[in-house]
Amino acid sequence: MKVLVIGSGGREHAMVWKLAQSPRVEKIYCAPGNAGIAQIAECVAISVDAVEQLADFVEREQIDLTVVGPEAALLAGVVDFFEERGLRIFGPRREAALLEGSKAYAKAVMMANKVPTAEYQTFTKVEEALRYIREKGAPIVVKADGLAAGKGVVVAQTLTEAEAAVRSIMQDKSFGEAGSQVVIEEFLQGEEATVLAFVDGKTVKLMVPSQDHKQVFDGDKGPNTGGMGTYAPVPKVGAELLRQVEETIVQPIVRAMAAKGTPYKGVLYTGLMLTGQGPKVIEFNARFGDPETQVVLPLLETDLVDAAEAVIDGKLASIDLKWKNGAAVCVVLAAKGYPGPYPKGDRIEGLDGLPDNVAVFHAGTEKKEGQFQTNGGRVLNVVGFGADLRQAKEAAYRGVEQIRFDGMHYRTDISDKALQ
Missing domain, CATH: 3.40.50.20 (Rossmann fold)
Structure with a gap:
């Protein structure tokens, strides 16, 4: 085919x-x-x-x-x-994809269906948003309602930071029309995890859980990015927690979307905070995550074509999803200055002769006169595979050591939370 x-x-x-x-x-x-x-x-x-x-x-x-x-x-x-x-x-x-297209819409669906998530309010007026922030205090989370390439979220540790975020998103339009409405929500304490699921409108099949690293620097410091690396599986997310995520979050959302006459078919991405009160939803995405896909798909044993066709035909219940043993760790190599302005056109070296347990997925590259060059903020995804996370991490960073381009930067602690 x-x-x-x-x-x-x-x-x-x-x-x-x-x-x-x-x-x-x-x-x-x-x-x-x-x-x-x-x-x-x-x-x-x-x-x-x-x-x-x-x-x-x-x-x-x-x-x-x-x-x-x-x-x-x-x-x-x-x-x-x-x-x-x-x-x-x-x-x-499109109507089903609004779970990602509008954070306010997703929140409303969650609230109506008792899906655990952070307390929140939505605002279209700057002054009202600022008043709410002063009333609630910091830390607090400010989100642009629409699509912002994974960067429209500010976890503000102080009131000054939160107020600046509201003004940047709503007044300065730092994310364009995505910021004409903001969602302000309580700060949730805990560790993040992502659970992707195949959904055919009614049946749900969860994938191996993964963990993204959003901040640009080691130790979760610095501004949010589109994701600086991931690993899978997540030891903290065992079978019992996955069952809870499916029963209290994914299934209720899938049933709600079907009841609205907008059945959800495809991949549903659930971004979770693992809190003391159990898993709570941070966000939904309407597709495979980036860079989570880079560690989840290599662990899928089932033919992706079979899974996709079962979803399209509403026959997901008849497929037995199989997963490989082992682990994958992805390290994102970013251009100088990312997530701020960055140069393009820097020569990339060291892509040949990588070991068999390393795969490199190109994110922002182009080829000129037979030579790979940088052409984006997140340039390359270096993925290491191993029998466990420690081996996968070693493989990924061995791959990273071999690759060079001017101003290249990356996190050195991808998967450390699981290994500690």
């Missing part, structure tokens, strides 16, 4: 890499893709939200299955458009 993956980052490279392992797949296209993806798929210069162009391409090339990576495509209605044309596509329709 022929498959199209929509997207251009490290997550999509991992998806293409996984799909390429399926005996059912003979050709993969990626729109728009990147220089790393181009090594295993044919990249097509169509942007992720050009839904009509994408559908035309799929019809012209007689592509059997389309798999959506980024949220921008989902919220542009790519799944709705494809389904109206009778094309097979993996991902939620």
Whole structure:
């Protein structure tokens, strides 16, 4: 069969890499893709939200299955458009993807269905938001309501920081229209974890849990990024906790979306805080996480094509998801200055001759005159595999040591929370 993956980052490279392992797949296209993806798929210069162009391409090339990576495509209605044309596509329709597209909407659904989450209020006026912050005190969390590439969240330790965040998001429009409304919520204490799930509208199958590292520097210091690294599995998230997450969070949300007439089909990403009162939802995403996918998909033994088709056909209950033993650790190599402004076009060296237990997924690269160069803030995802987290971490950092580009920076403590 022929498959199209929509997207251009490290997550999509991992998806293409996984799909390429399926005996059912003979050709993969990626729109728009990147220089790393181009090594295993044919990249097509169509942007992720050009839904009509994408559908035309799929019809012209007689592509059997389309798999959506980024949220921008989902919220542009790519799944709705494809389904109206009778094309097979993996991902939620636009209305269901609002669980990610609007934090206020997601909060309202959680509250209505008694899903455990932080106490919150939403605001469209700056003064009202500031008054609420002063009333509640710090630490407190300020979130842009809409899509902000994983960066629209400020965990403010002081009132001054919280007020500055509100002004930056709402007045200065630092995230554009995503900040015309803010969600302000209580600060939850605990450790974060991510649980991805395949969902076919009614049946839920959880994936191996992972843990993202959002802050740019070691020890969770510095500003939030799109994610500086991940590991899977998470020893703290055992079978009993996963059962609790499924029964008190994922199933109620899936039932609620079906009852609204907007059934959820695709991957549901649940970002959790493991609090003293049990797991609470920080956020939902409507797709595979980035960089969580880079450690979760390598551990999936089941053919990804089979899983995706079972979701599309509403037959997920008939599939037995199998997972490999072992662990994966992903370290993100970032450009100088990221998550602030960063240069592009720096030469990347050391990508050849990496050991077998290391995979490199390209996030922001391009190729000029046969040479890979930086072309984004998060440049490369170096993933190490091992029998356990310690071995996986060693493999990942051995891979990192071999790669160089000007101003390259990364965290040295990915997976340490699990190893301590």
